[in-house]
Amino acid sequence: MITTTSLYDQLLAVFQERDSEQQQDWLKALKKEAFNGFEASGFPTIKNEDWRFTNVAPFLKDPFKLQPANIPLHEHRNYGAIPGLDAHEIILKNGLLNEDVAIAGLKVTPFRTALGQPALQNYLGKTIPLKNNGFAALNTALFQTGVVIEVEKNAIIDKPVRLIHVYNAEEPFFVQPRVLIVANGGSRLEVVETLFVKGNEPVFINTVSEIHVAANARLDHYNLQVGPSNVRIVNFTQVDQSGDSLYNNHTYTLPGISLVRNNLHLELNGSNTESHLYGLYLTGGNQLVDNHSLVNHKMPHCMSNELYKGVLMDESRAVFNGKIFVQQDAQKTNAFQQNNNMLLSDRAVIDTKPQLEIFADDVKCSHGSTIGSFNPEALFYLKTRGIGEIAARNLLVNAFAFDVTSKAEIPAVRNYIDKLITQKMAEAYD
Amino acid sequence: MLQIKNLQAKVEDKQILKGINLQVNAGEVHAIMGPNGSGKSSLASVLAGRENFEVTGGEVIFEGKDLLDLSAEDRAREGLFLAFQYPVEIPGVSNINFLRTALNEIRAYRNDPPLEAKEFLKLTREKQKLVEFDARLANRSLNEGFSGGEKKRNEVFQLAMLEPKLSILDETDSGLDIDALRIVSNGVNKLRSDKNAFIVITHYQRLLEYIVPDFVHVLYDGKIVKSGTKELALELEERGYDWIKEPVSTEPVN
Numbered sequence: 001m002i003t004t005t006s007l008y009d010q011l012l013a014v015f016q017e018r019d020s021e022q023q024q025d026w027l028k029a030l031k032k033e034a035f036n037g038f039e040a041s042g043f044p045t046i047k048n049e050d051w052r053f054t055n056v057a058p059f060l061k062d063p064f065k066l067q068p069a070n071i072p073l074h075e076h077r078n079y080g081a082i083p084g085l086d087a088h089e090i091i092l093k094n095g096l097l098n099e100d101v102a103i104a105g106l107k108v109t110p111f112r113t114a115l116g117q118p119a120l121q122n123y124l125g126k127t128i129p130l131k132n133n134g135f136a137a138l139n140t141a142l143f144q145t146g147v148v149i150e151v152e153k154n155a156i157i158d159k160p161v162r163l164i165h166v167y168n169a170e171e172p173f174f175v176q177p178r179v180l181i182v183a184n185g186g187s188r189l190e191v192v193e194t195l196f197v198k199g200n201e202p203v204f205i206n207t208v209s210e211i212h213v214a215a216n217a218r219l220d221h222y223n224l225q226v227g228p229s230n231v232r233i234v235n236f237t238q239v240d241q242s243g244d245s246l247y248n249n250h251t252y253t254l255p256g257i258s259l260v261r262n263n264l265h266l267e268l269n270g271s272n273t274e275s276h277l278y279g280l281y282l283t284g285g286n287q288l289v290d291n292h293s294l295v296n297h298k299m300p301h302c303m304s305n306e307l308y309k310g311v312l313m314d315e316s317r318a319v320f321n322g323k324i325f326v327q328q329d330a331q332k333t334n335a336f337q338q339n340n341n342m343l344l345s346d347r348a349v350i351d352t353k354p355q356l357e358i359f360a361d362d363v364k365c366s367h368g369s370t371i372g373s374f375n376p377e378a379l380f381y382l383k384t385r386g387i388g389e390i391a392a393r394n395l396l397v398n399a400f401a402f403d404v405t406s407k408a409e410i411p412a413v414r415n416y417i418d419k420l421i422t423q424k425m426a427e428a429y430d
Numbered sequence: 431m432l433q434i435k436n437l438q439a440k441v442e443d444k445q446i447l448k449g450i451n452l453q454v455n456a457g458e459v460h461a462i463m464g465p466n467g468s469g470k471s472s473l474a475s476v477l478a479g480r481e482n483f484e485v486t487g488g489e490v491i492f493e494g495k496d497l498l499d500l501s502a503e504d505r506a507r508e509g510l511f512l513a514f515q516y517p518v519e520i521p522g523v524s525n526i527n528f529l530r531t532a533l534n535e536i537r538a539y540r541n542d543p544p545l546e547a548k549e550f551l552k553l554t555r556e557k558q559k560l561v562e563f564d565a566r567l568a569n570r571s572l573n574e575g576f577s578g579g580e581k582k583r584n585e586v587f588q589l590a591m592l593e594p595k596l597s598i599l600d601e602t603d604s605g606l607d608i609d610a611l612r613i614v615s616n617g618v619n620k621l622r623s624d625k626n627a628f629i630v631i632t633h634y635q636r637l638l639e640y641i642v643p644d645f646v647h648v649l650y651d652g653k654i655v656k657s658g659t660k661e662l663a664l665e666l667e668e669r670g671y672d673w674i675k676e677p678v679s680t681e682p683v684n
């Protein structure tokens with residue numbers, strides 16, 4: 001157990017203080033259970049199988065505060081907009097939703113207000129594992145800020161919703177925002193999460209998202225992890241899909257943020273669900289990017305497809321671990337998983353582990369990992385057409401990423417990612 | 431345009447080219463024939479700048495410049511083009527985007543401004559028509575899922591777009607049916623002018639019925655052992671390569 005004294009003591013003190021103020025019994029019980037979970041496991045260490053390759057200790061050493069610096073966040077007109085993206089905006093400043101958001105078909109509520117609503121009990125912390133899951137347990141025990149987004153039944157939201165996380169990094173800050181999305185039956189929503197950080201001090205973002213996709217609903221979830229190196233992110237996303245629902249996740253991580261750990265868990269609770277998980281990580285510097293996913297097929301006739309691609313530069317490290325469980329009842333499952341990596345530097349390291357556990361006997365499943373580099377024949381071919389080394393490498397990396405980036409159905413997002421790949425690769429060769 | 435003098439090259443300690451001499455002038459088409467393993471494709475690779483070949487002697491002058499001193503991309507920018515025997519499939523790179531990048535890199539090297547989108551499109555249409563290249567293929571990923579014939583036609587389409595001074599066609603006829611062979615040859619013939627030149631590498635005389643060469647050279651064991659006009663190709667077709675091999679092996683005795 002890591003006892004980064006000051007941070008750990010602060011967390012303990014804050015929990016005790018808030019626990020005595022807690023009004024609702026169910027919430028008090030949930031938070032207590034969560035904190036017990038955190039106390040039992042602590043912050044994960046490399047002795048924990050799921051964290052073997054990702055040592056968070058060095059990222060927790062700074063003298064973090066649990067409150068943001070008392071320096072107002074300057075207003076930015078768009079907080080790093082995605083060019084050409086026409087979207088509704090929900091802005092969370094240091095986790096706080098502080099503007100009234102009115103989007104037809106959506107109910108957007110700050111968590112602070114939502115906690116007073118009994119209906120929240122049906123969703124909050126219902127399925128998220130609180131044991132041996134230190135970060136998510138800690139968030140559950142202590143989170144105060146964040147947003148609840150509810151899509152009305154049968155509502156088709158006309159434009160993507162950009163969920164903008166803005167953080168103040170004028171002082172070291174440990175922040176635990178929470179997002180809950182409930183897509184009611186027959187609804188459709190596209191969410192694009194982006195990050196904007198002001199200041200150069202370390203920010204540790206321990207975030208949890210819970211997503212419920214009801215029958216015949218569709219949720220397209222884009223997560224753009226683009227930010228400066230003073231940022232560290234541990235993210236836990238729990239998705240619960242009812243029968244006949246569709247959930248697509250697109251996670252893009254680019255050079256910058258020094259630590260990214262994504263935990264993406266899908267629970268397929270009904271039949272005829274479809275899920276796509278697309279990930280791209282282009283890593284640089286001494287960045288560490290770790291993607292852990294779990295897809296739990298519990299019911300028959302479900303389809304899941306996971307494709308993660310990584311391009312590693314400099315001294316960066318990446319980890320991929322994908323688990324698929326096909327439970328005994330989940331006959332006629334189609335479950336696919338693939339992780340492909342390109343190492344562009346002798347000093348970059350990838351640890352990849354595809355895992356498949358099948359308890360049903362009539363399923364179609366595949367999984368695999370590859371690690372490679374540039375195809376010298378392709379590079380030569382491009383050069384014989386007059387294309388120079390840098391442009392040729394760029395074309396090949398964009399081509400490698402194509403299987404993932406082409407799955408983005410919002411053209412502005414796709415163009416943005418393509419441009420970032422080109423730009424970040426050019427910076428790396430300078 | 432091109433002078434090759436006593437060119438020698440090896441790959442992984444194996445001597446492949448053992449002193450090649452060849453002069454190619456603007457407006458000429460040279461055919462290089464020879465049995466398997468004689469060094470035909472190696473010669474093409476060395477000229478195009480493939481990295482695993484090590485030049486151990488001789489020189490190559492292209493348009494007054496020392497070709498062997500240039501990187502593969504600069505050779506292309508100077509006007510050398512290699513049509514591959516096995517064109518590479520590159521999924522995710524669109525044919526058109528690839529050609530635009532290539533064309534603009536070549537233009538930048540010559541200090542020309544990049545082509546306007548409209549001009550590029552016009553040029554593309556024009557050349558597609560000239561070499562009978564299907565527009566649908568042009569918009570697909572580079573060679574991905576193309577048949578053997580489509581890949582070779584794409585090579586000729588690229589050749590038409592980039593307008594090189596010297597084109598080396600490395601067994602462009604292999605894997606082609608009669609129709610594809612005719613289309614590919616027609617494309618090449620339309621592109622022939624008194625300003626450019628072609629080196630056509632082939633096993634068979636058949637291609638040379640379509641692309642009629644000015645000179646035919648026979649490569650054997652890393653050397654050009656016989657040169658002649660197009661009639662030499664016919665003679666080879668009739669008699670095979672054995673009679674060519676003979677004089678070389680008995681040379682020391684004579």
